[in-house]
Amino acid sequence: MKRAEIKSDIAWSAPDRVMIHGYNLCDEIVGKVDFGQMTFLQIFARMPKDDNELRMFNAVMVILVEHGITPSSLSTRLTYCGAPESVQAAVAAGLLGLGSVFVGSLDQAARMLQTAIPDPSSPGDLKAKALEIVDDYMQRKAIIPGIGHPFHKPIDPRTVALFNVAKETGYYGPFADLITLIGQTAEKRTGKVLPVNVTAAMAAVVSQMGIDHRVCRGLAVAARAVGLVGHIIEESRQPMAGEIYMRLEHEASQHLAPKD
Amino acid sequence: MKRAEIKSDIAWSAPDRVMIHGYNLCDEIVGKVDFGQMTFLQIFARMPKDDNELRMFNAVMVILVEHGITPSSLSTRLTYCGAPESVQAAVAAGLLGLGSVFVGSLDQAARMLQTAIPDPSSPGDLKAKALEIVDDYMQRKAIIPGIGHPFHKPIDPRTVALFNVAKETGYYGPFADLITLIGQTAEKRTGKVLPVNVTAAMAAVVSQMGIDHRVCRGLAVAARAVGLVGHIIEESRQPMAGEIYMRLEHEASQHLAPKD
Amino acid sequence: MKRAEIKSDIAWSAPDRVMIHGYNLCDEIVGKVDFGQMTFLQIFARMPKDDNELRMFNAVMVILVEHGITPSSLSTRLTYCGAPESVQAAVAAGLLGLGSVFVGSLDQAARMLQTAIPDPSSPGDLKAKALEIVDDYMQRKAIIPGIGHPFHKPIDPRTVALFNVAKETGYYGPFADLITLIGQTAEKRTGKVLPVNVTAAMAAVVSQMGIDHRVCRGLAVAARAVGLVGHIIEESRQPMAGEIYMRLEHEASQHLAPKD
Amino acid sequence: MKRAEIKSDIAWSAPDRVMIHGYNLCDEIVGKVDFGQMTFLQIFARMPKDDNELRMFNAVMVILVEHGITPSSLSTRLTYCGAPESVQAAVAAGLLGLGSVFVGSLDQAARMLQTAIPDPSSPGDLKAKALEIVDDYMQRKAIIPGIGHPFHKPIDPRTVALFNVAKETGYYGPFADLITLIGQTAEKRTGKVLPVNVTAAMAAVVSQMGIDHRVCRGLAVAARAVGLVGHIIEESRQPMAGEIYMRLEHEASQHLAPKD
Structure with missing residues (x-):
């Protein structure tokens, strides 16, 4: 079978340099580009063409960040309760519910x-x-x-x-x-x-904005990851997962208890 | 067992309003706050106190977004190749490797x-x-x-x-x-x-900046989620996962083939 | 909004007893039922009706366990390399690729x-x-x-x-x-x-066997979880993820290096 | 940097044959080996040495399968409610909570x-x-x-x-x-x-049994994957996730509603 190329155009590094989508991370990005611009750059492989495009993009992203207590944020909190050493796993668990029904x-x-x-x-x-x-x-x-x-x-x-x-x-x-x-x-x-x-x-x-519909779920997933980190930080200080577990375990199984 | 509170201070909605960390999403956030500020708000439950704090925060976040072809971005690309209908799962798979060794x-x-x-x-x-x-x-x-x-x-x-x-x-x-x-x-x-x-x-x-060390992994996970979406978009246009699979399957198992 | 029932028929416990799908775990399952039968019970909420049904079920399950070096097992190994403290996350990462294309x-x-x-x-x-x-x-x-x-x-x-x-x-x-x-x-x-x-x-x-097509992916996911644990154990003794990472990072980005 | 080996001893295939841990899948496993034996083989790279070892192993595995409504099974059900097309993601979400606290x-x-x-x-x-x-x-x-x-x-x-x-x-x-x-x-x-x-x-x-403590979490994860598939099948017929979401969203945020 012929050998295909393994090639990514996103990033390249030398000891003294990191290039991302053609920009020098140290000289052109850090301290000069904000997180919204960087997100735009990483997803569209180019900088926003003007302030209007960036502002519109930011407006969409900020709406996607936080949707309160949802199946997704509950899943994150319940996962954190069992594996507090793995913040990444708790975020991942919440993202997994962003499927056909919600996002x-x-x-x-x-x-x-x-x-x-x-x-x-x-x-x-x-x-x-x-x-x-x-x-x-x-x-x-x-x-x-x-x-x-x-x-x-x-x-x-x-x-x-x-x-x-x-x-x-x-x-x-x-x-x-x-x-x-x-x-x-x-x-x-x-x-x-x-x-x-x-x-x-x-x-x-x-x-x-010319964004392909196939890219939309990616925008939502990126923004919601931010949202879920917020839920983990709150859960670490003011937990609800343990209480949810205890209430629901009882309620869900009590009908199976022998009547006597 | 006494019933504990189930309480989140992050968001609240009415039919005509969504409040996030005390801000009115429609009046005070959309179009006024960028994705970097919103990320700050969601994680620290307050707005940045000035431009310096926001700029410093943005500088950290943009560095965390993209690290090239890593075990994490490879895992995302390999997952996307098997489940292209689940962008969220491909991001999640990449986040899961952000554990004790890397992040x-x-x-x-x-x-x-x-x-x-x-x-x-x-x-x-x-x-x-x-x-x-x-x-x-x-x-x-x-x-x-x-x-x-x-x-x-x-x-x-x-x-x-x-x-x-x-x-x-x-x-x-x-x-x-x-x-x-x-x-x-x-x-x-x-x-x-x-x-x-x-x-x-x-x-x-x-x-x-006064950020607790326990919050650090959350920052990294949020930023890297953005990075992984970029890898999925590239993989959808210029795939490498199939080639990686074929090469490695062959190389890894050839020593088991009967010699004759 | 009317309050719906939260009800599971799977399990119930008392201090001296655990009931699973109507069977007493301690008296009727442990030491009497093997992992194949238990898997059947958990998925179909009943025991196999005879040896033929159990043998057929086992034959399907054993085929699903191991498929060599695949995108899924690679994702598991790459995740383990970054988060060796989270075996569950490495298995999860591998399962996430069992989507529309493969399973x-x-x-x-x-x-x-x-x-x-x-x-x-x-x-x-x-x-x-x-x-x-x-x-x-x-x-x-x-x-x-x-x-x-x-x-x-x-x-x-x-x-x-x-x-x-x-x-x-x-x-x-x-x-x-x-x-x-x-x-x-x-x-x-x-x-x-x-x-x-x-x-x-x-x-x-x-x-x-009368198994609904919607249940099939569940069988595959359960069996493959076993397979992925095998890959983690091998990876912990004889790792390949680090080498994969180094080779691919170099190959994927070298075309971006300045020619001079 | 010297090129390291990429080598797995688990499986090898030819067009007419699949070998797993040295056994011919078609001639020696399918129809002859049950799911418990196959799980043992995949994890320990050898068959159980006798009926006693197999029976002891099965006894441990069957106990690990099902633990009722837990943070883990709740996370699986909540994920399934948002992404019913991705059974593998719902299982993965449940596994992610099997961290330092529970398993x-x-x-x-x-x-x-x-x-x-x-x-x-x-x-x-x-x-x-x-x-x-x-x-x-x-x-x-x-x-x-x-x-x-x-x-x-x-x-x-x-x-x-x-x-x-x-x-x-x-x-x-x-x-x-x-x-x-x-x-x-x-x-x-x-x-x-x-x-x-x-x-x-x-x-x-x-x-x-001589099983290294580092392998234990793997056993638990494999068995629990089976358990979580059972929860998904029940959730698909008798859902609780939607009701959980609605109740908790209300309860968690009502204290933020303006008093008037």
Whole structure:
């Protein structure tokens, strides 16, 4: 079998130098580039082209960091309780739940939008596209990714905030228009309150930034890793995992106890 | 058994609002706070107190993001090759190797410094402390965490860069002095070239920032999650995992083949 | 919101007793039940109904344990090299690669067979079904799960071994017939050598045992966890991870070095 | 740098053959060896030497499989709820909590015993050793690994069951005597009820089997992987993760809600 190349363009070092994506870590990055820019550089293999792009990117990332007590942060805390020597394992355990149900809706929404508008410079008839998408999902009895929220309604305030930044930075465009039309159409068709939730808003914005839907889950995972570290630090000072364990072990198995 | 509290102070939501560490996500964070500040907020439960603190923090974080092809990034790439549908799992697999051998030296170095200087406002006789530490490790034939580097020598250029930022921001103090003295003492005692490596430099800086050594691994894990996402994106376009697998499977088992 | 039940039927304990799936651990399991039976009990919530069922189950499980140097076992070894204090993390890292590409083909093959034969007591016209399946996959230019093998050809010897056990234990039936017909049809249609590989053979056998395709990945994950522990023990005595790291780091980045 | 060997003695394949630890998978393992024997082979690189060794090994493994609703099984269930497509990730998340707090006590107990009796053929004065060990832990105010249980008291019934198998198979020896003496001494010294718990009993038995304490966590991880698959299957039919999430999210954050 022919030998294929093993090649990475990300980093290279010499004794006196570390190069990352073409930048000299010591001369051009440390002290000059912040964590948001570095995250952008590492993911897109280039620096943000201007302040607007960086600000839009930062706005998406900060929303993804923290979502409170979730299955993911609970898993992190429960893991930390059994293996406090392995902070990395507790973060990993929390990340593992960011699958099709929670974070998956972000890349699904982005894929839906990017499929509907392959070229945002000629977006086409957005009303017709919204109608077609809503029809398609309703026929398949599927949930439209990013439409509706059990709690943040009738409006998801994060959508408003994110779209405001998008307007200020020039990333409010056909993708945001399309998702808004999809939400309105879905509300009309179903008679239900179906806000464009923050996931859909992020999907619209990253699509406008030219970010491939396949990259979305990566953004979410990176941001949430930060969030989970915050939960570990709180858990180390103010633990809840032991109490959760004791309550649930009892409740879950008591029906098996012999009645006598 | 008495029922303990299950309580987190990190986040709270209402339909029209999400509060994180006391800040309104929509009004005070999105579009106003960047990813570096948000990471600081999530980990320390407060905003950076000034630009110097934020700049120092960013300098540490950007160094931690990317370390090239390592056991950790290889594990991420190999996992992605088997489960490309689970970006989160590939990141998690890479984080799991950030244990005692690699990232552990950061918290070990920070603990060593924080134990030697419990109160940096009265650091004591640093020369004597450096001597005592070097003696202690040499007697135990243990490696001093953060001292020496197989490749970046005689000077680790990242240490120079980080200490320059520390000087500019006011975080160059007794911890940096102590680690420098430890390096010099170790060189004299052993006759070897033993630079203060970037891990020790980061340990000195975060100690001067008042960051507990137990938090260090969390910083590293959060930053490296970003780095690993970059490796996944490259692997998705320019894969190496399949080739690694084929080469190594062959090499590792060929000695078991019957000779005939 | 109404409060739902939190209820598990698996285990219950009293100070003098531990009950697992209705069996008393101390009186009925320890010393009386072997690890294969216990694994069956834990997964199917009942004991094997006879020796044939247990033998068939064991035959599937032993095949799944060890597959040599794979992306999964490499990931385990690389993780162990960074975090030798966390054997559980090294196993976890290896399991994470058992996704759609490798182990996924087992549940895909089982689903294909179980969809084609919803009731094995009246399997229908298997030739017609094989033809229809092969046509469907060829039209979609998709790979038929479990058909063909890059190395074990023209026959996968594990398929022969497993089907022999199936014949001896009464689990060779319409599912095995169907997968054999699918393989033959695919060979005729494509003119390629396409053996029924061990994955397809396992899929046929577990389908005949009445095991839902959704459970298949669980069997594989449990068995492979055992395999990965074996790799960790070998790595602890005869390591390869450090050498892999050094070779690949150099090879992957050398093209970035300045030419001069 | 000299090129080191990359070599594994576990498995080797040819198109018509798979060899595992020197056995032909198709001719000597499938249909002939059960999952317990295969697990033994994979971990110790040899088959059990007789029925007694195999029975003792099986007895240890079956005890390790299932421990009810624990932080580990909760983490698995919470992960499955977010990523049901990744059974392997849910198992991995559960394994990650098997660290120093829970499973760690098994290898700690085994190390304690193996350090105290380096050569079981001349075990020395066990009473004196028990006294010395108890004194040492009491002086350091440390918990003796495997001694005492919050729930299974005054006797851990699993210890009785396991020691009975050990007596029948010839693995009840100086390690079991020593741990029993340690328990008795600790009870006398503290005046507390301190049974030899199942962890200590397993540690004594595996030490008598000649299993290195460093291998113990591997046994536990392999067995628990089976247990966690059982929890995933139950969770898929009778979920609790969603309810846990909703209850805890509310309870944890309600104190942050504005009072008005």
